[in-house]
Amino acid sequence: MTSTVPTAASAPTDAAPTRPADSELELPEVAVPDDQAGIDALRVEIDAIDAELVRLIQQRTACSHAIGAARKKLGGTRIVYSREMQVLQRFRVLGSAGTDLGMMLLAMGRGRLGRR
Numbered sequence: 001m002t003s004t005v006p007t008a009a010s011a012p013t014d015a016a017p018t019r020p021a022d023s024e025l026e027l028p029e030v031a032v033p034d035d036q037a038g039i040d041a042l043r044v045e046i047d048a049i050d051a052e053l054v055r056l057i058q059q060r061t062a063c064s065h066a067i068g069a070a071r072k073k074l075g076g077t078r079i080v081y082s083r084e085m086q087v088l089q090r091f092r093v094l095g096s097a098g099t100d101l102g103m104m105l106l107a108m109g110r111g112r113l114g115r116r
């Protein structure tokens with residue numbers, strides 16, 4: 001049987017116009033600091049962002065597990081590859097590493113059942 005689990009190979013590729021090259025990512029302007037205090041301030045911002053990202057990833061994973069458990073109870077499949085491809089589409093704006101990030105989030109959402 002052919003596996004349809006999204007992989008780096010099957011994930012949306014560079015061929016689609018919506019995935020920018022890594023050098024062309026659309027990022028907000030952040031002024032380059034000219035002293036150590038400026039670097040420290042940016043690190044404070046990064047730490048706050050990372051803490052929020054961890055919280056959001058925990059929430060996302062819990063939501064994903066809940067949907068999977070509900071579908072299992074209702075007699076459906078735990079994994080829906082067509083939906084996973086839609087999810088990956090959102091991460092294309094972050095370039096190739098963004099696709100990798102989306103794949104990692106999907107793997108966390110699949111949990112133990114998704115491991116091959």
Ligand SMILES: C=C(O[C@@H]1C=C(C(=O)O)C=C[C@H]1O)C(=O)O
Binds near residue numbers: 063065106109110
């Ligand atoms: C959460 C769902 O179930 C699974 C997990 C997904 C996810 O983590 O985004 C996406 C599709 C499914 O494989 C869903 O169908 O929305």
